[in-house]
Amino acid sequence: MRRDRQRLSDILEALDWIARAISGRTETEFLADETLCYAVSQKMTIIGEAVSRLSPELTTRHKSVPWPDIVALRNILVHEYFGIYWPLVWQTAADHAPALRVEVAEILRTEPIE
Numbered sequence: 001m002r003r004d005r006q007r008l009s010d011i012l013e014a015l016d017w018i019a020r021a022i023s024g025r026t027e028t029e030f031l032a033d034e035t036l037c038y039a040v041s042q043k044m045t046i047i048g049e050a051v052s053r054l055s056p057e058l059t060t061r062h063k064s065v066p067w068p069d070i071v072a073l074r075n076i077l078v079h080e081y082f083g084i085y086w087p088l089v090w091q092t093a094a095d096h097a098p099a100l101r102v103e104v105a106e107i108l109r110t111e112p113i114e
Contacts, residue, residue: 004058004113007050008104014043014050015101018093027090037086040093041077047100048074058113065103 002010018040022030030036051059051070059067073092077084107113 008108010050011047011104014046015097018043018097022093030090045074045077
């Protein structure tokens with residue numbers, strides 16, 4: 001069974017992939033590249049799945065992280081497949097993912113977790 005530390009590492013890995021994938025691109029370029037859109041959404045799904053499996057103790061200690069919103073986006077990406085609003089995926093990748101990366105890295109650095 002994967003533990004919190006492994007799941008947080010999975011989240012960081014996916015966030016780093018997203019950052020590399022969209023680096024130097026504009027929203028217009030992102031939206032025009034269907035393959036990239038779906039690849040980024042897959043990484044966001046992985047992030048949401050990992051977040052949904054973090055222990056309640058960990059997520060409760062770090063309430064500043066929008067854990068429920070991350071899981072909600074995962075649910076939209078998985079269940080509303082044909083209704084995905086791609087500008088929201090871009091905004092999440094470009095604006096919110098870097099901040100999440102900082103928060104998750106800090107949790108990994110400071111938390112005595114397995």
